[in-house]
Amino acid sequence: MTLSSSAHWGTFEVDLGPGGELVAARPHADDPNASPAIGNVVTGHRHRSRVLRPAVRRGWLDDGPGPSERRGSPEETYVEVGWDTALDLLAGELSRVVDGFGNCAVYGGSYGWSSAGRLHHAQSQLHRFLNRIGGYTRSVSDYSRGASLVLLPHLIGKAATTEFRSRPVSWPQIAEHTDLLVTFGGLRRSNTWVVPGGHDRHIGTAAASRVGGTTRVVSLTAQRDDAYDGLDAEWVGVMPGTDTAVILALIHVLDADGLADDAFLATHTVGAEKVRAYVRGESDGIPKTPEWAAAISRTPAERIRRLAHEMVAGRTLVNVAYALQRGERGEQPVWAALTLAAFLGQIGLPGGGLTHGYGSMGDYGVGVAPVPLPTFPQGTNPVADLIPCARIADLLLRPGEQFAFDGQVLTYPEIRLAYWAGGNPFHHHQDLGRLRSAFARLDTFVVHETHWTPTARHADIVLPVASALERDDLAAGAGDSRLRTMPKITDPPGEAREELWIYGELGRRLGADVDEGLTSAQWLRQLYEEWRELPSTPAGTPPFDEFWAAGGVDLPQHRYQDAVFAAFRRDPVTHPLQTPSGRIELWSATIDGFGLDDLAGHAQWREPDQWWGSPSAVTYDLHLLANQPSHRLHSQLDMGAASQATKVAGREPIRLHPDDAAARGLADGDLALVRSAQGSLLAGVRITDALLPGVVQMHTGAWFDPSAPEVADCVNGNVNVLTRDLPTSTLTQSNTGAHVLVSVTRHDGPTPPVRAYEPPAFS
Incomplete structure (x- = not known):
């Protein structure tokens, strides 16, 4: 017997044996971009x-x-x-x-x-x-966009921030209108397999693959393979945590070479003159030139200068991946990129301006507006107390203490x-x-x-x-083509x-x-029938029994209509943004008025503690990137066959540049001890030239295994024993887990077994 089911990484088919046992799982035949995480289903289902x-x-x-x-x-x-x-x-x-x-x-x-x-x-x-x-x-x-979700409403208003997530520039618009897509943090294909609620088919991944034939892509990141092959992207190396410096240098070139769109800045933004004074060095004595940025980021100054000229030569879209704001001062690259897009003057044009999330989620840019879906009602929480989700440890360790969050003191x-x-x-x-x-x-x-x-x-x-x-x-997920049964x-x-x-x-x-x-069967029927009565649900949507027998029902596919930024561009007076000025706030009087020590009123370069040029880099001399895995969703089913197939020496792998591996006497397949100021782990070595020298990379999601603390804090390679639990800033209080400074040495001592997937002892 063959049945269908769904996960956040898509729909798939499962085969049952004669006794009803699960024997196989595979992608649907018409989903060529299916996630390899499907390979974890069978082994994880009845795992010990x-x-x-x-x-x-x-x-x-x-x-x-x-x-x-x-x-x-x-x-x-x-x-x-x-x-x-x-x-x-x-x-x-x-x-x-x-x-x-x-x-x-x-x-x-x-x-x-x-x-x-x-x-x-x-x-x-x-x-x-x-x-x-x-x-x-x-x-x-949330952990994915915590800094952006707090910052952007101050700069562009709540409605425009919602548009960034639910109605961004679509992949079809990019293919039709965009000459140059400049993406900071890459465009990872594996991230596009994932959608909250899943998608019937991976339409976002398929649409993205068609862009490469019409749009030139420049990927600024520390990893060459951050942008998948179908886009044929040019890789420009940027050391982790230094993207803001590169973006400010691009703005400096636009200003110094007379390339900025002064008319757009005058009518649609506030604070451009403060930004100019900053990038020129008038306010702090440091001009933000390409040479200045190159010393910080190791990105060639000539390439920064040339890229600025390329960006004004045609329709340009600037993208910032979510990962960039999951670091110290995570607001800054997003704020700086918005400022860059404003200086280019293309915000609100089809295929131009700024977007924040391509390469981070599979429903981003599919071109279909989300429709209401059946939802289990949560009710109302009468308790007012709250925390930003990334401050859970602070909550438990510091009861009664005050903390700042989005201009409040809680x-x-x-x-x-x-x-x-x-x-x-x-x-x-x-x-x-x-x-x-x-x-x-x-x-x-x-x-x-x-x-x-x-x-x-x-x-x-x-x-x-x-x-x-x-x-x-x-x-069903946002922008999905079908509401599906999960029998x-x-x-x-x-x-x-x-x-x-x-x-x-x-x-x-x-x-x-x-x-x-009500039983769960009765709740399912009620949720569906209540949804069927909504005005947004198409007339003729079948009743529950017919829907269930058919395996699903097609959802309306409403293409993006005239959006907030387009109307604002046409007439910022009659269609203002929901900001104090009604314009894009390159300088925010509100944020400046909070009087925060770690954030000013406009985008700035402030040296983070965790970057290759910091004093910490003397002891921990490699910059580790921690990003999402390709063969599992987060940590789900890490014991599954697909996830286990990616392991090296039985652990989560760490990737190093050949020069870094040679300097440490490491060979492909070795077992390495990775340390940071926070902890240590064992990882299997993979050597690749897809990284900048000085940068190493690991995926998150390996199950935490503290069973041999005499060897390492985690012997299975959970990268979060290394990362720091510090907030992005006192404004956003988000997480900084995307990168950390580490040291890497070969582990030649006793090799403990991995016990992460064993049940505990019972007494």
Whole structure:
């Protein structure tokens, strides 16, 4: 039997054997750009690391709730219990915390990418439950675009910021109108396989591949293979963390050579004169010339100067990948790129101006406006306390302390219980040693999981949940062509349950109606039928039974219409932006008025601590890039066949330039010890000339394995033992995990086994 299912990395087909077991998974025949992550499905489905029964950490069960350094210890054991026992324990602990400390003492984490389904969306399910019992401390923003989401509304307004995400310049527009696409941070093909909710087919990747025949692409990044082959991009090397200097030098050339669009700057922006004074060196004595930028970035000055002239010779689109704002002063490259696009004067023209996200997400630039989709209602959270999501460790380590965020002064509440579902902070977060110390401060940590992930191994109560293949659901992503059924493929293993059932049972113990007496099958039908009645849903959309039998229904494909920037360009007076001036704010009086020590009113080059020219580079002499993997989504199913096929020496690989490898006596396939000021890991060596000398690269998402601390903090190559848990700035408070300074040496000592994928010991 063959059935279809979906994930955030797309739809795929699965084959069942005679006994109903999963035997194969493969892409749809008409999706030539399918993700290789499909190769993890079969091996991950019934892997020995599946959570089969409710489990309670022995120390928590014996000693009761409270801080514990034993959380996450490889020696810690778990006790499997029945569902009634587990739910009674958890309901009692939730009551204790809420009654004694208030709902603000509960943190509802669940930043994650588990099921792509519209109903069984782990974050929605958890937040609905917590809202029904009185609320929780929440997180805002995200790890991918945290700095940009806070910065851009100040510079271009909320509506235009939304347009950047939901209606950017489309790939078809680029192919038709754009002469030159200049991308900072590359255009990684593997990132285009991923869409929140998944896509019926990888239309974004297919559209991107057609651009190379009509548009010249220049990719400024530290990795040649950041832009995939179909684009035939010219690679211009830029050392990590120095893109802002290169962009400022491009603006300097436009200004010095009389190439800036002065008319556009005068009518559509504020602050251009302050920027001119800065790049000329009038305000700080340092002209931001190409030679100045070359000394910082190692990008040839002549190429910077020539590129500026090429950008004014035709229709130019400037792209900034999300990764650039995931570093120290992550606002600056985005702000500088907006300023560059304004000096070019092409914002609002078809195929021109600025975009932020190409090469970062698969639905970016598909040219189709998102339509409303069936959504499981979360309700309203009555608790006001919040944190930027990347400040979870600060929240747990610094209760009662004040912190700045987007012009406000907030206070970290004291968290007693953290509840996580569908996510893995040991993938997303930085400085795992610090994160472990933070989780040790909790009274109780609750996790819903399909597998014994590193997060589950740090929990006090672990509840086994059904995977996406083990329950019925619906799937669709933004700009998708089809709302798809996700039929149940197999039964859950052991005693795993749907989360809707878990929250319903917990709610009944706590006197809260969470599931409203409906089963998941009834909820699916209700969500679909409510969606079918929306004015935006096409007339004639079939009822639920017909939809389910057909395997899905086509979604409206509304092409982008006249957008915010186009109208603003035509007439900035009648179509102003939602900024204090109504214009693009190259200099923001609002941000300047916040009086922040680490951010001024316009884009600036400020030396980060983590770059090749810093004092730290004496000890840690290589600049490590940490980017998303190609053969798994984040950390999902790292034990799967496709992910394991990428390993070297049984660990996550680290790539080095031949010169750097030779200087350290490293050969392809060696085992290396990688250190930073935060921690250490083992990694397998891969040698490639696709990197700038002085730069090394690793993928995120290897499962954290602290089982041999005498050798390394992680023996499986989780890059976040190396990265720093510091904010981008006091304005945005986002994460800086995209790069860090490291040292790399060959590991010649005992080689411990990888135990990351083993379940814990039970007692």
